[in-house]
Amino acid sequence: MFEAKTVSVTINRPMQEVYRFVHEPMNLPAWAKSFCLSVAKKGDDWIVETEDGRAKIRFVEDNPHGVLDHFVTVGAGAELLNPMRVIHNGPGCEVMFTLFRLPEISEENFMLDAAMIATDLQLLKETLEL
Template structure:
């Protein structure tokens, strides 16, 4: 088990769509259930935050970075335990398309298996996002 909590991994994917297209779709919380299964299969707005009831982690509260022109998709996920996890995510131009980069931070309590499982879930979510956007 890593007890420092200072390890990060960048999980990324190239999407053959413009930065504007990728950002517009990925930044809309209503679209999350279609591609970000790690956050849940449904999401609902409640005041200034969003709630995913059917997340693999249980009920989570999600707060998103304000809409911006820099491709920042950062969000904080408050777990059922009350712990809040900050997730840096960017959409950047890459040739004629875009690259989505998710920085996965290892929390101090995570085992190697937990960290690898989370990395796999993020990669699967990004693959679904690619598939949805490239087939549209």
């Protein structure tokens, strides 16, 4: 089993509104700045430009349960699952992202990745609470 860390943020917007915004790949550059410099649709694929090059991103099918899991493929490498959820919290919601520490990732890089995710989720909050 891998070490895991779940990062979350409370957003004062309805769950379905947040879900729809995050599930739309074209919105990634607005809130996932540590990962996504730009995004474009190429055929059936969504291609993300990152600081490390191109990556393919694929969200799970649209669903009423707030599941925002997405798969990221870098180059010809393996497809990595990024579990993500949005759940009701009164009139607002909680957005949660679980990060797994893969064997090749140092503790320091794992903590840096978690901090970048926290920054991105904070930007998502700020973007949607305008």
